[in-house]
Amino acid sequence: MDPEVSLMLCCDPSQALEEHQMHVEIANRFNRQSFPEIEQHIESLWSDRVAREPWLFNGAKFRLHSALLSVPDEGDQSVRGDKLSNVSVKPNPSSVVKLELGLTCYKDYLGTNWSREARNLQSHGQDQCADAQAFLSQPLGVGAVMVTTDGDLVLLRRSQRVAEAAGLLDIPGGHPEPKMVCPGVREEDISVELLQGQERAVISEIFSSVCAEISDEVNVPVGSLSKPLFLGIALNHTSAGRPSAEFFVRCSLPTQEVRDLYRRGGPEAHESTDIMFLSREKMLQVNERAPLWSELCPSAKGAVLLYQRVMPDQ
Template sequence: MDPDISIMFQSPSSRGLSEDRVRVELSPRYNRRPLPQYEARIAESWSQRCQQNPWLFNGSKFRIHSASLEREESGEEEGGEGRQERGVLLRLRLGLTCYRDFMGTNWAPWAAVLQQRGLGELGDSQAYLAEPLGVGAMLLTADDSFVFLKRSERVGEAPGKIDIPGGHPEPKAVAVGIPEESIQLKDLSEELVVQELFFSVLAEIRDEVNLPLHSLHKPILLGIARNNTSAGRASAEFYIRCSLTSEEVKHFYWEGGPEAQESTNIVFIKREDVLRLEENALLWSELCPSAKGAVKLYSLVQPV
């Protein structure tokens, strides 16, 4: 596998996982472990980045700690003869973090040191890292092409690379009416966090590609990929079908959406070519790690 990526979780079924198959567990146990001697470095690093890129802004994010599959069980059957298994559920264990801490840990020059200390001191290489959970969309048009975007040179991560539509689920979308810098886990509903996880990827397509929500089918979770170039930062990758053709999608894109400044061009790749994309060394090298992870998961799961 490409060293830029690794797979944290893969759907066990070619159907992927729908929203009703996912559960979230929120706890402060799943927050980043602070290291006092690095907190000043994190703050200083963020200040320097903001001076260089005034359009950067901090924000609350969900921190992924771990993910596991478990069996859902029904109530007692008639006659009291045991319990009946109903299917597989994915449980995501989440805390809170922020974009500033992501840039000062996962994306910092000392990220590898933090990973080594986490592994040695706590048995968890990611314990001292921000680990904000991202989302990404393998978006398939009605004429069987996937949608990719060429990232702007002004974005903070992977400038100029080819990516998929994506971003982050937002705690502020769940804790409505609470100032973002004041959001705590107690303000969040686990059920609403699952809804936000699945809706946020649709919202990113709407805002980055300018597609109407009614043209998008319900997201199917393919799995979670890690970006090893940012110390294993994780992103939930979804498969989403669109009722529009490539030409129609292109028309909407060039009209421009709320986040049009994040990309400079739209790229379409046929489904059969996406399945062989790793064999195309030149194009594969142009993909940012988040796109590589999503393509890899799609190739492994191949949802029908």
């Protein structure tokens, strides 16, 4: 497999999961582990970055510690997803996925996953905690494989001005926001304790953020989008195994209308420069040998792999 990406969890063919099949546990023990030197490193990098880009601001993110996919009717077949392994299990309609979540932030991401020290931190985590990701931020992202009524799937050409994967093809996506679960609370005051007891709201934010990101980036109405279906979790190894939950979403608009809406520009139009449509048949044929593969950013590669495995008939 392409070294830039791997699959942490993958649902079985035609068995993508609905919102009610996701559970979360939120606890401080799922937060990033720490030691004084890494905190100094994070603060130093952040100070330098803000000095160069004073418009940057820190924000709370959900941290994915691990994920478990289980089939209750068939006994204990839970699979832990915290070892950066490729996992595929066979769920049925009673299957559930459980995400173990802590809190992290953008500043910690820049100082760990996106830092030149990431590999050393992974080695330290493996040695000290038997978990290569223990000292990394691991913010949970979301991405969407969106299909139009014509059966075309959407890809976006990332702007040259974005920090990661500039100029490459991506799927619509972003991050679920803890602040949406804690209205009126300042970002720096959001805590695990405030999120505990609001697990269903956290799950709702994860799923609703998928449609919100599509709407902001592609400029289609949220009302034109189906409820997202969870495909699995992909890991981006260009940012030290950063996780992204990938979803399948149908749009009730034809390809040409989606293209026209995109060209009018939405709230996040600055993040991409063009829209591209691939038929289902072509998307299923994309692999590492295809010329298009080298144009895909890691998150898009992960989403393509999950789509091909989970939704081959959709």
